[in-house]
Amino acid sequence: MSKNLFFGGLIVAASGLLSPPLALVAGLTYGFTFEHPYHLDARKLSRLLLQVSVVGLGFGMNLQQVLRVGRSGLIYTAAGITFAMLLGWGLGKLLAVKSRVSFLISAGTAICGGSAIAAVAPVTHATDEEIAVSLGTVFALNSVALLAFPAIGAALHLTQTQFGLWSALAIHDTSSVVGAAAKYGVVALAVGTTVKLARALWIVPMSVGTALIEKKKAKIQWPWFILFFCLASVANTYVPVFQNAYPVLRHLGILGLTVTLFLIGTGISKRTLREVGARPLLQGIMLWVVVATGSLALIRAGWIHL
Template sequence: MSAPGAWVPGILVAGAAALAAFAVHLVAPAVPMLTSAVVLGVVVAQIPALRRRVDGVLKPGLALAARRLLRIGIVLLGLKLSLGDIVGLGWATIGMIVLIVLLTFLATLGLGRRLRLPGTQPILIAAGFSICGASAIGAVSAVTRGKGEDAATAVALVTLCGTLAIAVLPVLSVPLGMSPEEFGLWVGLSVHDVGQVVATAQIAGPAALAAAVVVKLTRVLTLAPMVAAVSLLQRRTDRRSAPGPEERGPGAPEPGRRPAIVPLFVLGFAAAVLVRSFLLPLVGGGASGVGSGAASVVLEAADVLQTALFGLALFALGTGIRFAQLARTGWRALAVGLASWALIAVLSLAAVELLA
């Protein structure tokens, strides 16, 4: 068990890295802050002198950032979602979003297992590419109790492919003859992290950005039922694989505590969605909704805090990447990530055509 206060050095370093990532974003707005944060973490982990500190004095704080702070950020992410905005999309669009999430998740999971990716990498990559990038990876990792490097690999892949999307999708939209609204729908359906969605959609203007954000946040809403389903499957797997009393033998420890069917932070996420949908409009005042008054201040503060927490957490996850370890299975993980990215882009493009 870590000594009291042992987490302070790691948190301070992660905070400094998040500030550096924000500075990069200010200089180059097309580069999302969270992408810079995870890249900084990966770079630090490859420098021998710094890696010794990452695995030593900084380890407790980085572990705290990668788990607890990430979960708090996920709860605050719920404040971005309004049930009214989601219903406004129409049931055809909502159904298409759910279908694309399911198809991408199952196909990516199947391919990852077929290529024999180690540990929990298949399910974490599937969650990241189908739902909402790093936040989904962190949420699913919390209930599967996977290794930190598995989550770091998945985060690195969604960061790579999401960054490629910022450059590739706007170029492809020109020969496809997409309107700004159609392009925004495509981006919201196919790009992973919220920051990457904003960076990609804003290239086509405010109409594309508005459509992309609403669709993307509706995808985020599938995080809660997906994590609950994964947690339930994990409980069943633990129950089947746990040895009975006879097999454990006298004096052997009891099996570890199974994960909750619905983790507390997922319940917090759902509660935040309800607060945004029903409570904050009352605070904001009448028809103006949450666009003014105290509610607006709350949402802006929550957005800043959520971004900061994700910045710390993604830097911490990035420090778990070791290129030497990835050399053994890296090409397989990269193949799964690129295939999943191509699949969700194609499915989303087909959905745009059908909905148009």
Template sequence: MYWIRENFPGLLRVFAIAVISTWLGTMLPIIGGAVFGILIGILISNVFGKPENTLPGIKFASKKILQWAIILLGAGLSLSQVWKTGIESLYVMLFTLSAAFAGAYGLGKLMGIPFRLTSLIGVGTAICGGSAIAAVSPIIEADEMEIAYSISTIFLFNVMAVLIFPPLGHLIGLSDQAFGLWAGTAINDTSSVVAAGYAFSNIAGDYATIVKLTRTTMIIPISLVFAFITAAAKKKEAKNNQDVSFRIMSIFPWFILWFLAASLMNTLGLFPASWLSSFKFLSKFMIVMALSAIGLSADFRKMLKTGVKPMFLGFLVWFIVSAVSLVVQFSTGQI
């Protein structure tokens, strides 16, 4: 009962913003509910502020609801379909993932951008935008400003991709499958991949969507890699400072294992088909709730102080990934 009293005011505020943001996202799918959630949250927090009694619920939404949303995202994935498409697109995907992380960390170091912000921009570009950022941010202990800034950066280039990719694909002369593979490996957010794919053709849209879902499963190994990196840093800190204790289980991303378990259950047909659309809607809505909470927690003045460098990094990494996807397809005769 105490838990409900403590968290209810904040959760109610986050829920209300998420409902409005989801509605706006259906009106303007090129932007999406998640981005509206962050923007409305930042606006309310920095213009009107937030009552003290809403803070526990806002914090709960930004952490726990975010993790539950990732688990539900897994329930909508079929590992058998992912496996089939993954084999076809694995070569291109490995190159684009490697290019994204190499570009992010190489350029990020040159530009003097902090590790956590660089990591979020890299993982958002490499895998699946907001969902990947949502999965990795608690593992590397990113703060709300870093999460909000990285998602805003990813959003900007999602919009550009939806507008630029289809006409550019026709200009280059890409086939339906080649364009689907390009969109599925080089555009970040799922809704943007779908929008760009179907703007090119129905076949390209179908293939791009499956490639993108396959790419989403890379959340699992990448999250585990970040968990081990964080664990190594914490272990080193504990060794150098006797007052600091460290247990790897305290930072292990258990929700990623539940993501995998939910995907496996769906693959085995343990969920009725009628449930899958509900899982998909709930996972998206919960991500909007979590990102609305992150927006409410973000300090816009800190974001402004960070400057435009992270935004420029996001552009460079996105450009590298887009180019590498085309080059690899061309070199392997897929174009």
């Protein structure tokens, strides 16, 4: 029975019927309930599929538009990411969160949620448990933001430009930024999506920098998939002859990430989560609250603007 349920869940995840967060929940439900029949094989597949999926997501980026917005906010974007990473490191130390989990949560909060975690996790040699905890934390907060942000924006009478900018800076994943901004208005959607994609470019220096640091500790496996992620975004921008294929490839990247999350979830048991504890979630919440409230205050004061 457990084998049938495993393959059934795998098929449903690959079909696109489940969102990435739901796929993770489905995988965790399986992992809590059954003994995994293919634990080692699923772990190997999930790591490879995670990297391939990151490459697929690159086909959704238009470099010209993203770089134009990125240049206008280069200083406060760099400052914001640096602040979030340092604060995340400090909170992780304070709460005694394992260093790799703390780093993944901080990177996901600072840059672009699950995509950033997916990119830097292989570079840090994070375990499936560490990846699952980090992604679970980010996706839980994403769900809260998707529901709460439009209501907060309306209550504070934010303009559409302000709301789009705030969503891009304070919501983890691009998909949730799109969802929240779309509820607020067309302008908010355009601003939020573009700024978030510009922020996502920081995946590259973050991954390369992490690789250089990790090299001091062990023989490094260079993040080849980051190079292909960049090439995919270049192709999407400058090679229009294949423009009909790019949305398909991006969609395959999303499906790959969904399947990966299901596989990772199936490998997590009650025992492994008990070993991790609630501290990573607390770190993620505290870091996110500071980033969200701080960016909102700076946007309303006019310090951060387009």
